[in-house]
Amino acid sequence: MGQNGSGPNGTRNSGPRCIALVGPFQSGKTTLLEAILARTGAVQRQGTVDAGTTVGDASKEARHHKMSVEATFATTTFMGDNYTFVDCPGSIEFIQDMRSVLPAVDAAVVVCEADEKKVPQLQLILRELEDQNIPRFLFLNKIDKADKRVRETIKLLQPASRVPLLLRQIPIWNGDIISGFVDLALERAYVYKEHAPSEIIELNGENLDRKKEARFTMLETLADHDDQLMEQLLEDIEPPRDKVFDDLSKELRDRIVCPVLLGVATRTNGVLRLLKALRHEAPGAGETAQRLGVKAGTDAVALVLKTFHTTHGGKMSVARLLAGQAGDGTTLTTGGGGTGRVSGVFKLMGQHFEKRGQAASGETVAFGKLDGAKTGDTLSSGKQPHAAMVEIKPSPPVLAIAVQAKERKDDVKLGPAFTKLMEEDPSLTVVHNAENHEVVIWGQGEMHLRVAAERLAERFVVPVSTHPPSVGYRETIRKPISQRGRHKKQSGGHGQFGDVVLEIKPLPRGTGFKFEDRITGGVVPRNYIPAVEEGVVDALKHGPLGFPVVDLAVALIDGSYHTVDSSDQAFRTAGRIGISEGLPQCQPVLLEPIHHVEIVCPSEATAKMNAILSGRRGQILGFDTRENWDGWDTVRAQMPEAEIGDLIIEVRSATAGVGSFIFKFDHMAELTGRTADQIIAARRAAE
Numbered sequence: 155m156g157q158n159g160s161g162p163n164g165t166r167n168s169g170p171r172c173i174a175l176v177g178p179f180q181s182g183k184t185t186l187l188e189a190i191l192a193r194t195g196a197v198q199r200q201g202t203v204d205a206g207t208t209v210g211d212a213s214k215e216a217r218h219h220k221m222s223v224e225a226t227f228a229t230t231t232f233m234g235d236n237y238t239f240v241d242c243p244g245s246i247e248f249i250q251d252m253r254s255v256l257p258a259v260d261a262a263v264v265v266c267e268a269d270e271k272k273v274p275q276l277q278l279i280l281r282e283l284e285d286q287n288i289p290r291f292l293f294l295n296k297i298d299k300a301d302k303r304v305r306e307t308i309k310l311l312q313p314a315s316r317v318p319l320l321l322r323q324i325p326i327w328n329g330d331i332i333s334g335f336v337d338l339a340l341e342r343a344y345v346y347k348e349h350a351p352s353e354i355i356e357l358n359g360e361n362l363d364r365k366k367e368a369r370f371t372m373l374e375t376l377a378d379h380d381d382q383l384m385e386q387l388l389e390d391i392e393p394p395r396d397k398v399f400d401d402l403s404k405e406l407r408d409r410i411v412c413p414v415l416l417g418v419a420t421r422t423n424g425v426l427r428l429l430k431a432l433r434h435e436a437p438g439a440g441e442t443a444q445r446l447g448v449k450a451g452t453d454a455v456a457l458v459l460k461t462f463h464t465t466h467g468g469k470m471s472v473a474r475l476l477a478g479q480a481g482d483g484t485t486l487t488t489g490g491g492g493t494g495r496v497s498g499v500f501k502l503m504g505q506h507f508e509k510r511g512q513a514a515s516g517e518t519v520a521f522g523k524l525d526g527a528k529t530g531d532t533l534s535s536g537k538q539p540h541a542a543m544v545e546i547k548p549s550p551p552v553l554a555i556a557v558q559a560k561e562r563k564d565d566v567k568l569g570p571a572f573t574k575l576m577e578e579d580p581s582l583t584v585v586h587n588a589e590n591h592e593v594v595i596w597g598q599g600e601m602h603l604r605v606a607a608e609r610l611a612e613r614f615v616v617p618v619s620t621h622p623p624s625v626g627y628r629e630t631i632r633k634p635i636s637q638r639g640r641h642k643k644q645s646g647g648h649g650q651f652g653d654v655v656l657e658i659k660p661l662p663r664g665t666g667f668k669f670e671d672r673i674t675g676g677v678v679p680r681n682y683i684p685a686v687e688e689g690v691v692d693a694l695k696h697g698p699l700g701f702p703v704v705d706l707a708v709a710l711i712d713g714s715y716h717t718v719d720s721s722d723q724a725f726r727t728a729g730r731i732g733i734s735e736g737l738p739q740c741q742p743v744l745l746e747p748i749h750h751v752e753i754v755c756p757s758e759a760t761a762k763m764n765a766i767l768s769g770r771r772g773q774i775l776g777f778d779t780r781e782n783w784d785g786w787d788t789v790r791a792q793m794p795e796a797e798i799g800d801l802i803i804e805v806r807s808a809t810a811g812v813g814s815f816i817f818k819f820d821h822m823a824e825l826t827g828r829t830a831d832q833i834i835a836a837r838r839a840a841e
């Protein structure tokens with residue numbers, strides 16, 4: 155096998171690894187990273203999330219909210235091998251960082267709790283891993299708080315996984331608390347020690363029987379994909395320990411089982427066994443490179459997992475090297491086809507970047523100042539760019555805020571800050587609305603946008619104020635009229651004269667605006683007609699209700715001119731006057747944008763979604779089971795844009811954080827009555 159490949163039958167992988175820590179919100183991933191770093195000696199003392207002393211969550215935003223808001227990388231050494239762990243945020247709003255990291259990891263550790271409410275989130279995360287073919291362990295954390303048998307917990311969690319959850323450790327109970335565990339593959343029992351390796355003990359009595367039964371269940375599951383093992387079990391032959399380990403490793407790598415380990419991250423319990431399982435059973439960089447279709451050779455090939463803009467070091471591209479070597483000065487082609495020179499290679503420890511030497515295949519490092527590189531890019535040192543390894547699409551945005559610099563003098567800094575913000579987090583998009591000059595950030599939820607605003611202030615030093623973005627209201631007319639627009643000014647010598655008669659009439663919804671020239675006999679000279687149209691268009695930007703006017707036709711049907719005083723300017727003004735005096739008589743009416751919305755949610759929440767949609771003036775079109783998603787539904791509706799504004803907040807709270815939606819503009823609809831009056835009054839007040 156290759157340099158990082160696994161040998162056949164039991165030879166473990168060597169070489170650098172990259173392992174993602176993922177899992178539902180607040181399950182203990184950052185704490186587990188801390189425990190791993192303490193256990194492997196990378197930190198002196200295990201920090202805690204509550205005290206704000208962990209390597210993960212070191213940014214101001216993460217500390218402030220006591221939750222992970224971006225991926226954290228930390229490289230350590232365990233038994234001579236180099237490991238980079240990536241602590242991913244659990245909240246669905248920050249899922250993008252996990253998505254960008256997953257393709258390049260050898261395996262993921264899914265940290266979870268025995269909590270029924272978090273099963274939908276677990277399912278969501280396992281789905282990402284399943285879709286990307288990532289081998290995965292489950293680390294059942296917080297078992298110091300366990301109140302049910304572990305087998306019941308597995309039953310509870312199993313529906314979230316498409317492959318069997320394979321219990322390979324069982325707890326030893328001491329009254330109501332778990333005091334240790336039995337490793338079913340090693341057939342060894344341990345008692346937990348706080349912040350110290352567990353101690354081996356002798357099993358007897360009831361515990362011994364429970365172990366035998368649980369081990370048999372584990373072997374039975376493994377035997378589903380191993381006929382020889384099945385025969386041994388049927389004939390009551392005890393399979394050799396190596397064979398069991400080989401099977402565990404093979405079935406993990408083939409992603410047909412998900413082994414489950416137990417632990418308490420806060421007390422460093424179960425962490426050593428987790429590390430040993432990763433060491434012996436997880437695939438290495440060789441297999442990962444194969445999965446990604448990396449061309450073997452001497453060229454360096456790397457995938458960019460995350461981009462940071464540091465205050466002092468500039469841009470850092472965290473990348474996993476999947477082939478070759480790269481050091482200071484190496485020229486790499488980036489995703490866009492450009493090239494960049496690596497300016498410094500860094501080892502990562504949370505927010506801390508430490509300069510180091512050349513990186514070898516399999517290592518995860520940060521490359522300094524690769525300006526053209528973006529997260530998701532395939533980097534290569536070859537003459538020809540390497541084919542892109544992955545295409546990572548951010549989830550469509552669901553919530554927006556309008557932002558502006560708190561101080562005018564910072565306006566010029568906003569553009570570059572937005573660029574950095576989006577480079578660090580591709581699931582944020584910034585849109586400039588030319589019509590009302592609003593700058594709107596679109597993102598994945600309330601916290602996501604709050605953190606984006608904090609990051610602008612903290613990391614990029616542009617304090618911003620935020621407000622809800624305006625809704626794209628329009629207005630139209632219901633009644634046709636003819637209206638004269640006359641502009642006449644006589645001041646001293648040269649005067650101004652323009653005179654037009656406009657026929658204004660409604661058009662069907664969605665037609666927009668049409669201008670027609672129906673002048674006969676040259677009563678308005680040809681060369682002034684474009685100016686009349688300009689004046690009309692200008693006046694339509696702001697109708698009698700305060701909004702742009704659409705779906706109407708304006709025809710120039712009559713008028714007069716003056717040989718000396720008429721000008722483009724005068725006819726422009728005449729056109730404008732005709733419209734602003736005419737429209738109020740045309741029965742103006744407000745139009746609001748209606749979108750087609752598709753909500754996805756676990757089926758238990760479907761009834762609640764219907765209620766939420768109806769409560770927000772939505773018209774439900776129907777619901778179906780969600781394709782390829784067991785236990786989920788898709789609810790379709792039409793809904794006013796104004797009501798979609800904060801819809802996600804309600805959807806998330808009704809679905810334990812996992813529901814989401816996509817929306818697309820459908821049509822404009824007339825809005826009358828109280829709601830319309832309030833919108834018009836608010837607009838007048840704002841002017």
Ligand SMILES: Nc1nc2c(ncn2[C@@H]2O[C@H](COP(=O)(O)OP(=O)(O)OP(=O)(O)O)[C@@H](O)[C@H]2O)c(=O)[nH]1
Pocket residue numbers: 178179180181182183184185186202203204220221222223242243244245265295296297298299417418419420421
């Ligand atoms: N009792 C107990 N509490 C734990 C354990 N592990 C973590 N916690 C606590 O759970 C809370 C969340 O821990 P974190 O490590 O921040 O969880 P996380 O998964 O990183 O959270 P997010 O990144 O925000 O999804 C903290 O208060 C931890 O102290 C554990 O094994 N037992």
Ligand SMILES: [Mg+2]
Pocket residue numbers: 182183184185210211221222241242243244
């Ligand atoms: Mg965390």
